[in-house]
Amino acid sequence: SYVLSQAPSVSTAPGQTARITCGGDNIGIKAVHWYQQRPGQAPVLVLYDDSDRPSGIPERFSGSNFENTATLTISRVEAGDEADYYCQVWDTDSGQQGVFGGGTKLTVL
Protein backbone atom coordinates (compact mmCIF):
# COMPACT_ATOMS: atom_id res chain seq x y z
CA SER A 1 0.00 0.00 0.00
CA TYR A 2 1.00 3.64 -0.39
CA VAL A 3 3.40 5.00 2.23
CA LEU A 4 3.65 8.58 3.52
CA SER A 5 6.77 9.67 5.41
CA GLN A 6 6.95 12.54 7.91
CA ALA A 7 9.75 13.72 10.16
CA PRO A 8 8.90 12.98 13.82
CA SER A 9 9.49 16.53 14.99
CA VAL A 10 10.01 20.13 13.90
CA SER A 11 10.83 23.14 16.10
CA THR A 12 10.21 26.81 15.35
CA ALA A 13 10.38 30.07 17.25
CA PRO A 14 7.25 32.21 17.60
CA GLY A 15 6.79 34.53 14.65
CA GLN A 16 8.88 32.38 12.36
CA THR A 17 7.79 30.01 9.59
CA ALA A 18 7.37 26.27 10.11
CA ARG A 19 7.50 23.82 7.24
CA ILE A 20 6.25 20.29 7.71
CA THR A 21 6.90 17.87 4.88
CA CYS A 22 5.20 14.68 3.75
CA GLY A 23 7.03 12.37 1.38
CA GLY A 24 5.51 9.82 -0.97
CA ASP A 25 6.22 8.21 -4.32
CA ASN A 26 5.07 10.75 -6.92
CA ILE A 27 2.80 12.33 -4.31
CA GLY A 28 2.53 15.38 -6.55
CA ILE A 29 -0.17 13.64 -8.59
CA LYS A 30 -2.29 12.96 -5.52
CA ALA A 31 -4.43 15.30 -3.45
CA VAL A 32 -2.93 15.74 0.02
CA HIS A 33 -4.85 16.74 3.11
CA TRP A 34 -3.52 17.94 6.47
CA TYR A 35 -4.76 17.66 10.04
CA GLN A 36 -3.77 19.34 13.28
CA GLN A 37 -4.13 17.47 16.58
CA ARG A 38 -3.55 19.33 19.79
CA PRO A 39 -2.84 17.27 22.93
CA GLY A 40 -5.90 15.48 24.22
CA GLN A 41 -8.10 16.66 21.35
CA ALA A 42 -9.53 15.19 18.18
CA PRO A 43 -7.82 16.04 14.90
CA VAL A 44 -8.94 19.07 12.92
CA LEU A 45 -8.71 19.46 9.14
CA VAL A 46 -6.46 22.43 8.31
CA LEU A 47 -5.88 21.96 4.57
CA TYR A 48 -7.49 19.84 1.87
CA ASP A 49 -6.66 19.34 -1.78
CA ASP A 50 -3.02 20.34 -1.19
CA SER A 51 -3.69 23.97 -0.33
CA ASP A 52 -7.37 24.77 0.31
CA ARG A 53 -8.34 25.96 3.76
CA PRO A 54 -11.62 25.01 5.44
CA SER A 55 -13.68 27.79 6.91
CA GLY A 56 -12.11 29.11 10.09
CA ILE A 57 -8.52 28.10 9.34
CA PRO A 58 -6.18 31.12 9.32
CA GLU A 59 -4.44 32.23 6.14
CA ARG A 60 -1.17 31.53 7.94
CA PHE A 61 -1.69 27.89 6.96
CA SER A 62 -0.75 27.11 3.37
CA GLY A 63 0.32 24.11 1.37
CA SER A 64 2.10 22.88 -1.72
CA ASN A 65 2.62 19.55 -3.42
CA PHE A 66 5.22 18.77 -6.08
CA GLU A 67 6.91 15.63 -7.28
CA ASN A 68 7.68 13.52 -4.19
CA THR A 69 7.00 16.02 -1.39
CA ALA A 70 3.96 17.83 -0.03
CA THR A 71 4.54 20.70 2.40
CA LEU A 72 2.41 22.34 5.05
CA THR A 73 3.68 25.84 5.78
CA ILE A 74 2.67 27.74 8.90
CA SER A 75 3.63 31.43 8.78
CA ARG A 76 4.03 33.65 11.84
CA VAL A 77 3.91 30.66 14.13
CA GLU A 78 2.04 31.08 17.42
CA ALA A 79 2.21 29.11 20.66
CA GLY A 80 -1.25 27.71 19.88
CA ASP A 81 0.10 26.05 16.74
CA GLU A 82 2.03 23.56 18.85
CA ALA A 83 0.48 20.22 17.91
CA ASP A 84 0.89 17.03 15.93
CA TYR A 85 0.34 17.41 12.19
CA TYR A 86 -0.66 14.55 9.90
CA CYS A 87 -0.74 14.36 6.13
CA GLN A 88 -3.22 12.08 4.38
CA VAL A 89 -4.08 10.81 0.92
CA TRP A 90 -6.74 8.50 -0.46
CA ASP A 91 -5.05 5.51 -2.06
CA THR A 92 -6.87 4.01 -5.02
CA ASP A 93 -3.96 1.95 -6.36
CA SER A 94 -4.04 -0.67 -3.59
CA GLY A 95 -7.80 -0.89 -3.18
CA GLN A 96 -9.63 2.08 -1.72
CA GLN A 97 -8.23 3.25 1.59
CA GLY A 98 -7.20 6.25 3.59
CA VAL A 99 -3.49 6.58 4.30
CA PHE A 100 -1.90 8.81 6.96
CA GLY A 101 1.66 9.85 7.47
CA GLY A 102 3.18 9.05 10.83
CA GLY A 103 2.74 12.60 12.08
CA THR A 104 5.08 15.48 12.92
CA LYS A 105 5.22 17.09 16.35
CA LEU A 106 5.57 20.87 15.98
CA THR A 107 7.22 22.46 19.00
CA VAL A 108 7.07 26.23 19.39
CA LEU A 109 10.22 27.24 21.21
Next chain:
Amino acid sequence: QVQLMESGGGLVKPGESLRLSCEVSGFSLSDSYMNWIRQAPGKGLEWISYISSSGSTRFYADSVKGRFTVSRDNGKNSLFLQMNSLKADDTAVYYCVKNSGYCHGGSCTNWFDSWGQGALVTVSS
Protein backbone atom coordinates in the same frame (compact mmCIF):
# COMPACT_ATOMS: atom_id res chain seq x y z
CA GLN B 1 -23.21 23.07 13.98
CA VAL B 2 -21.82 19.70 12.98
CA GLN B 3 -21.58 17.29 15.91
CA LEU B 4 -20.57 13.64 16.09
CA MET B 5 -20.77 11.71 19.34
CA GLU B 6 -19.31 8.23 19.76
CA SER B 7 -20.45 5.80 22.42
CA GLY B 8 -20.01 2.16 23.34
CA GLY B 9 -16.33 2.08 24.16
CA GLY B 10 -14.96 0.16 27.10
CA LEU B 11 -12.76 -2.65 28.35
CA VAL B 12 -13.09 -6.08 26.75
CA LYS B 13 -11.03 -9.27 26.73
CA PRO B 14 -9.20 -10.60 23.66
CA GLY B 15 -11.57 -12.48 21.39
CA GLU B 16 -14.64 -10.60 22.58
CA SER B 17 -16.89 -8.24 20.62
CA LEU B 18 -17.93 -4.62 20.98
CA ARG B 19 -20.24 -2.32 19.04
CA LEU B 20 -19.53 1.39 18.72
CA SER B 21 -22.23 3.90 17.86
CA CYS B 22 -21.96 7.43 16.54
CA GLU B 23 -24.89 9.81 16.69
CA VAL B 24 -24.63 12.86 14.43
CA SER B 25 -26.38 16.20 14.24
CA GLY B 26 -26.05 19.47 12.34
CA PHE B 27 -25.86 17.83 8.93
CA SER B 28 -27.72 15.30 6.84
CA LEU B 29 -26.30 11.86 7.53
CA SER B 30 -28.24 10.41 4.60
CA ASP B 31 -26.25 12.66 2.23
CA SER B 32 -22.89 11.94 3.84
CA TYR B 33 -20.18 9.37 3.43
CA MET B 34 -18.59 8.40 6.74
CA ASN B 35 -15.45 6.83 8.16
CA TRP B 36 -14.03 5.27 11.29
CA ILE B 37 -10.46 6.21 12.18
CA ARG B 38 -8.54 5.04 15.22
CA GLN B 39 -5.50 6.09 17.21
CA ALA B 40 -3.61 3.72 19.48
CA PRO B 41 -2.22 5.27 22.70
CA GLY B 42 0.72 7.51 21.85
CA LYS B 43 0.57 6.56 18.17
CA GLY B 44 -0.59 8.08 14.90
CA LEU B 45 -3.88 7.99 13.05
CA GLU B 46 -5.09 4.87 11.27
CA TRP B 47 -8.02 4.87 8.87
CA ILE B 48 -10.06 1.69 9.28
CA SER B 49 -13.39 1.97 7.47
CA TYR B 50 -15.51 3.94 4.99
CA ILE B 51 -19.19 3.66 4.16
CA SER B 52 -21.14 5.38 1.40
CA SER B 53 -24.27 7.41 2.08
CA SER B 54 -26.61 4.52 1.25
CA GLY B 55 -24.40 1.89 2.87
CA SER B 56 -23.99 0.02 -0.41
CA THR B 57 -20.23 0.61 -0.60
CA ARG B 58 -17.84 -0.18 2.24
CA PHE B 59 -14.06 -0.27 2.45
CA TYR B 60 -11.87 -1.60 5.24
CA ALA B 61 -8.23 -1.50 6.20
CA ASP B 62 -6.49 -4.85 5.96
CA SER B 63 -5.90 -4.78 9.73
CA VAL B 64 -9.64 -5.08 10.45
CA LYS B 65 -11.04 -6.72 7.31
CA GLY B 66 -13.17 -9.75 8.16
CA ARG B 67 -13.45 -8.76 11.84
CA PHE B 68 -15.06 -5.30 11.78
CA THR B 69 -18.29 -4.28 10.05
CA VAL B 70 -19.45 -0.72 9.46
CA SER B 71 -23.17 0.04 9.11
CA ARG B 72 -25.54 2.96 9.36
CA ASP B 73 -29.13 3.90 10.13
CA ASN B 74 -29.80 7.18 8.38
CA GLY B 75 -33.27 7.42 9.93
CA LYS B 76 -31.67 7.44 13.38
CA ASN B 77 -28.75 9.67 12.34
CA SER B 78 -26.39 6.94 13.48
CA LEU B 79 -23.27 5.14 12.34
CA PHE B 80 -22.06 1.87 13.83
CA LEU B 81 -18.89 -0.21 14.03
CA GLN B 82 -19.27 -3.86 15.00
CA MET B 83 -15.92 -5.17 16.20
CA ASN B 84 -15.45 -8.92 16.58
CA SER B 85 -12.48 -11.10 17.55
CA LEU B 86 -10.83 -8.15 19.22
CA LYS B 87 -7.08 -8.19 19.80
CA ALA B 88 -4.79 -6.20 22.07
CA ASP B 89 -3.61 -4.30 18.97
CA ASP B 90 -7.15 -2.95 18.54
CA THR B 91 -6.75 -0.88 21.71
CA ALA B 92 -7.28 2.70 20.58
CA VAL B 93 -9.47 5.76 20.55
CA TYR B 94 -12.01 5.30 17.75
CA TYR B 95 -13.21 8.38 15.92
CA CYS B 96 -16.38 8.74 13.87
CA VAL B 97 -15.52 11.03 10.98
CA LYS B 98 -17.48 12.78 8.24
CA ASN B 99 -16.12 12.41 4.73
CA SER B 100 -15.67 14.89 1.91
CA GLY B 101 -14.27 14.13 -1.50
CA TYR B 102 -14.70 14.00 -5.22
CA CYS B 103 -13.77 12.05 -8.32
CA HIS B 104 -12.09 13.66 -11.31
CA GLY B 105 -10.69 12.10 -14.44
CA GLY B 106 -11.16 8.59 -13.10
CA SER B 107 -9.32 9.33 -9.85
CA CYS B 108 -10.95 9.95 -6.49
CA THR B 109 -9.86 11.59 -3.28
CA ASN B 110 -11.44 11.71 0.15
CA TRP B 111 -10.65 13.71 3.25
CA PHE B 112 -12.05 13.89 6.74
CA ASP B 113 -13.71 17.18 7.51
CA SER B 114 -15.42 16.69 10.88
CA TRP B 115 -14.43 14.43 13.76
CA GLY B 116 -16.11 13.22 16.90
CA GLN B 117 -14.32 13.33 20.25
CA GLY B 118 -13.61 9.62 20.15
CA ALA B 119 -14.41 6.50 22.15
CA LEU B 120 -11.70 4.53 23.94
CA VAL B 121 -11.63 0.78 23.36
CA THR B 122 -9.27 -1.23 25.54
CA VAL B 123 -8.64 -4.90 24.79
CA SER B 124 -6.88 -6.60 27.66
CA SER B 125 -7.11 -9.79 29.67
